[in-house]
Amino acid sequence: MTKKDLINKIFLGDCEDVLKEFSDNSFDLIFTSPPYADQRTKTYGGIKPDHYVEWFLPKTAEFKRVLKPTGTFILNIKERVVEGERHTYVIDLIMKMREQGWLWTEEYIWHKKNSYPGKWPNRFRDNWERLIQFNKEKIFNMYQEEVMVPVGDWAKDRLAKLSETDRVRDESRAGSGFGKNVSNWIGRDMVYPTNVLHLATETGNKNHSAVFPSELPNWFIKLFTKPGGVVLDPFVGSGTTAFSALQLGRHFVGIDVNPEYAQLANQRVFAKQIKLPGIAEKKAKYTVSKNEKKGKK
């Protein structure tokens, strides 16, 4: 278990080093958006797409050690275009993580509802990102009822015209095992969501160039943790994941290698903690990890 004095804090340092201070099986959820390959070199140093996997793998090994066997790791990432084609570093990373012992359980799509228009000669504007789910074990904590959605207009149209196949379990013709019995949903107000999340991008200025909307971590925190659970964001940036965890009554640990971002994240969660006394056990502190103190990179 995580020592009490290590949680509800933002750490400054390389996540690979900082996590060495944490025991095995400390976290219920790791939710993060890492620096994308070679993209934001001016703001926080990009990693060349060809070197992305070798850069990331020692970190995912450490994430695996600190994640509980019942926990989940959600990685928000999207491969960039290099010389006219999508680079394969995300696919390569998934393959290598599987060799590390991770299970590639699922993939969610974040559909960005409000992305601005653009024109490219050989593709359309990029309007979605991946959220790749990894687990250590096939059986993990998942609280599906927490993210149910109103059945909506779909029910009025679809359930009014039920066919014969809708009334019996319609086994998937492709043999995928995803059979369905549509009539089961008659009279229900709430249904389970799909694996596509329709969320607007963050437009408020958080003094960070890659902030995701808090609804994104919110959704996964509710789905994979209970109140009191511990959420890690090893690339915490402006602190969105930590902020969400705190707001939902979970504990957090955030890490960023950039002092400005670590401080920004700390300010955000600290301001929130003042408004929500009693939710976090301890006030967040802007903490310099032991490794950082030793001057280790």
Ligand SMILES: C[S@@+](CC[C@H](N)C(=O)[O-])C[C@H]1O[C@@H](n2cnc3c(N)ncnc32)[C@H](O)[C@@H]1O
């Ligand atoms: C895509 S941003 C995260 C943005 C965040 N999701 C938010 O909402 O603000 C990635 C962050 O990773 C940090 N970073 C890069 N390399 C790191 C490392 N080795 N360890 C910890 N943080 C790192 C960068 O400084 C940057 O703030």
